[in-house]
Amino acid sequence: MRTVVWAELAEAERADLLSRGTAVAGPQVTAGVAEILAGVRERGDAALDEYGARFDPVPAESVVVAPEEIAEAVRGLTPELGEAITVAADTIRTFHEGGMASDYEVETAPGVNCARVIRPIRRVGLYVPAGSAPLPSTALMLGVPAQLAGCPEIVLCTPPGPDGRADATVLAAAAECGISQVFVIGGAQAIAAMAYGTASVPRCDKIFGPGNAWVTEAKRQVSTAEGGPGIDLPAGPSEVVVIADAGADPEFVAADLLSQAEHGPDSQVLLLTDDAVLAQAVGEQLEAQLVDLPRAETAAKALGASAVVITSDLDEALTISNDYAPEHLILALREPSTWVDRVERAGSVFLGDWAPETLGDYCSGTNHVLPTAGAARWTGGVNVASFQIAMTVQRVTPAGLAALAATAVELSAAEGLLGHQAAVTRRLARARGTDREGNS
Numbered sequence: 001m002r003t004v005v006w007a008e009l010a011e012a013e014r015a016d017l018l019s020r021g022t023a024v025a026g027p028q029v030t031a032g033v034a035e036i037l038a039g040v041r042e043r044g045d046a047a048l049d050e051y052g053a054r055f056d057p058v059p060a061e062s063v064v065v066a067p068e069e070i071a072e073a074v075r076g077l078t079p080e081l082g083e084a085i086t087v088a089a090d091t092i093r094t095f096h097e098g099g100m101a102s103d104y105e106v107e108t109a110p111g112v113n114c115a116r117v118i119r120p121i122r123r124v125g126l127y128v129p130a131g132s133a134p135l136p137s138t139a140l141m142l143g144v145p146a147q148l149a150g151c152p153e154i155v156l157c158t159p160p161g162p163d164g165r166a167d168a169t170v171l172a173a174a175a176e177c178g179i180s181q182v183f184v185i186g187g188a189q190a191i192a193a194m195a196y197g198t199a200s201v202p203r204c205d206k207i208f209g210p211g212n213a214w215v216t217e218a219k220r221q222v223s224t225a226e227g228g229p230g231i232d233l234p235a236g237p238s239e240v241v242v243i244a245d246a247g248a249d250p251e252f253v254a255a256d257l258l259s260q261a262e263h264g265p266d267s268q269v270l271l272l273t274d275d276a277v278l279a280q281a282v283g284e285q286l287e288a289q290l291v292d293l294p295r296a297e298t299a300a301k302a303l304g305a306s307a308v309v310i311t312s313d314l315d316e317a318l319t320i321s322n323d324y325a326p327e328h329l330i331l332a333l334r335e336p337s338t339w340v341d342r343v344e345r346a347g348s349v350f351l352g353d354w355a356p357e358t359l360g361d362y363c364s365g366t367n368h369v370l371p372t373a374g375a376a377r378w379t380g381g382v383n384v385a386s387f388q389i390a391m392t393v394q395r396v397t398p399a400g401l402a403a404l405a406a407t408a409v410e411l412s413a414a415e416g417l418l419g420h421q422a423a424v425t426r427r428l429a430r431a432r433g434t435d436r437e438g439n440s
Contacts, residue, residue, distance in 0.1 A: 018320070020268060033221055045199050058161075071175075096365075100385075103116060109400060114394045115394070123153040125155045126209055128157070140173050143156070145387055157183045157184075157190035207222070208369065232382050233375055235370065239267060239326055239372055240327065241324060242272070255285075255356070259356070263298075274311050333352070
């Protein structure tokens with residue numbers, strides 16, 4: 001990781017430092033994704049087979065995972081891994097249950113009652129990446145809130161592994177969430193299958209899940225097409241900002257940076273600190289810890305696109321972080337809770353020396369499907385409400401209509417929408433026992 005002093009950078013250099021590397025591949029990825037989407041939309045399962053043969057090291061023999069294979073995956077878990085999946089599901093369920101929305105009704109005017117009612121999305125599609133490493137945790141992060149929301153149908157797609165099959169731990173995590181419709185499809189073609197439907201894969205109303213630049217772009221394109229599905233949020237390559245003071249532990253900070261860098265070569269990690277001595281110590285720890293990391297080559301590439309930034313003070317570090325709007329933010333600070341009010345934009349925040357981002361990835365209970373690429377400026381992570389729709393309902397008595405009629409008449413007249421106005425005045429006249437001219 002390169003080390004820079006924020007105060008010495010020009011505006012253009014600052015913007016370049018905070019830019020996500022995935023933006024560079026934009027035009028090529030956009031065109032490639034469009035081709036894949038068109039292929040699946042037009043040729044369905046045949047296109048899925050073709051793209052599997054082209055992109056997967058070992059294509060799946062069948063895109064459909066049989067129930068027997070899911071049951072076999074559950075039986076094949078070690079007791080320890082089975083327990084870990086259960087505990088993680090329980091903590092995720094506990095956290096998400098605490099924030100579930102409920103129906104409500106209020107009287108907004110005498111005789112006018114307005115309600116909001118919650119309904120589950122009928123069919124949702126979950127994408128669970130497995131490109132460089134299978135992610136059963138993502139199956140839990142998506143499956144548990146979908147289950148809590150009461151979605152009648154849950155479809156899960158995940159890429160084939162080296163043996164051409166879905167990863168067994170992903171299948172076991174899916175089973176933990178009651179998911180039985182699982183398909184061995186990866187990349188943009190998986191998003192296309194869930195968006196358009198094929199003979200094998202049901203068409204979904206909304207698609208969830210993180211992925212690489214191709215998956216993220218595929219989600220964007222299908223969601224902007226007429227009649228396309230909704231999507232959760234831009235959840236692309238992983239990123240973390242660590243803000244650390246002089247009292248932070250360099251070993252812990254380096255470990256946190258590497259935990260995100262190992263996700264993929266397009267991941268980005270930033271250390272913001274007002275202490276140059278700590279910055280140097282973290283750099284030394286990165287070198288020492290990288291040697292022992294099985295995914296050292298991947299992490300090293302990510303570190304090459306990352307930076308250590310020396311700031312004038314911690315306030316400046318928070319300002320930079322808020323501009324960047326990171327997916328993950330770690331406050332490795334003394335009294336970190338006192339700084340939370342300064343955090344305006346981040347997907348998930350971790351306080352102090354003993355809250356590694358790893359817990360958020362797996363089992364603290366919060367969701368790890370979070371906004372990336374600056375989307376934390378306008379949205380948060382996946383939750384139960386993401387899998388639901390909220391409808392409003394109004395009940396109006398004749399007295400209620402009379403109470404609001406003048407308001408509706410004035411506003412509709414101001415907008416020149418006399419048909420709107422008549423829908424009120426005709427009812428008002430009927431309620432009063434007169435016609436529109438005032439005759440009884």
